[in-house]
Amino acid sequence: MILTVIYCCVYATVIVPAFVANGLEVDLPSSPTVGLKSDPRPELDQQLVPEIKQQNGQSRSIAVFPTSSEKAVGPENITQDDLDLRQTFDLTNEQRQAGQPSQWLSKIFSDAMWNFVPHSKSKSKCNLQARLYQQHLSNNTHWAIRMLDASLIVPSGIIAGAGQQFGHPDQCIHTRVPLPDFRTKYCLPSAQFSPYKDLYTDFYNKRTQDWPPYDMKKNVWDFLRPRDQLIRFTRHSFSWGLCIPESCSAEDIQTSLNDTLSRAFAKHQIHIQVNLTELQCYSVSEEKMCLVCTDSSILSGYCSSLSTKK
Structure with a gap:
């Protein structure tokens, strides 16, 4: 506190008159941080280039970079962490300009599905x-969170060929919703994705040899x-x-998924198409059960009638 008072006195009685005498403009500081311009949340895509006035009346620009400490500072204060951050920022810009996705498929998918709610035109x-499901989700109601938790939100192992990711079917269909005529339904939609041609042309021109050793330096789209x-x-x-709610048909869900996921993936120049039929959905109140069989290459579904009608 004493040092701050002494500093302000010296600044007001010595430094300011000297600047005024030379015809320079001076902004009185509110704290002992003379000449430092900071932004508590600098945007990475903006170049902050402040100017200082020299005695000849001309302005000179000083390069200022986003830093790990979230402050815009001059070059004399840049650390190795700041340079690494800058390099990452430049690389992200180059990827964006080259049309490459800035996020991996799992992140794009999970962000879109986290708030997914089906809708119907009829x-x-x-x-x-x-809407009730969405409202109770925001309130952390038990039954709504159980539905969300039973769904697959973040896919993993796609590169390894883990193409069937079931979530938790039993938890879904055995969730009891304390609302009139509200029952749950478990569905197994499928999606096929591919990059835009401008993003990765070789995806459409070549085939990939699928056996080790794999070349880890290649673009992931090769695999x-x-x-x-x-x-x-x-x-x-x-x-x-x-x-999802049982009242929504497979067609409603397919349309809703395509609307939601297509918008999300298009931002990263990736095409995605979702397919779903009634045979890929099951609820306790129905007389059918969908069984999924898998081997090393084939996913086939078939439904058999059961005499378990309530």
Whole structure:
């Protein structure tokens, strides 16, 4: 406190008159940080270039970089961490200009699905129950969180060929919703994705040899292309478990998923197409159960009638 008072006195009685005598403009500081311009949350895509006035009346620009301490400072204060941050920023800009996705598929998918709510063009009951589900999600209501938790939100292992990711079907269909005529339904939609041609042309021109040793320096799309042999895994598609209100039809869900995911993936120049039929959905109140069989290459679904009607 004493040092601050002494500093302000010296600044007001010595430094300011000297600057005024030379015809320079001076901004009185509110704290002992003379000449430092800081932004508590600098935007990475903006170049902050402050100017200082010299005695000849001309202005000179000083390069200022985003830093790890979230302050815009002059070059004399830049650390190695700041340089690393700057390099990452430049690389991200180059990737964006080259049309490459700035996020991996799992992140794009999970961000879109986290707040996914189905809608219907013809069924008001579906829309009503979807809004109720969304409202109770925001309130952390037990049954709504159970539905969300039963769904697959973050896919993993896509590169390894883990194309069927089920979530938790039992938790979904056994969730009891304490609202009139509200039941849950478990569905297994499938999605196929591919980069825009401008993003990675070789995805459409070549086939990939799918056996080790893998070249870890190649673009990841090389390993997501359609296989050169039918017996190999298909890595550019996957299925996932989804828990939704039973009143929404498979067509409603497919349309809603395509609307939501297409917008999210298009921002990263990736095309995605979702498919879903009634045979890929199951609820306790129905007389059918969908069974999924998998081997090293084939995902086939079939439904058998059960005599377990309530």
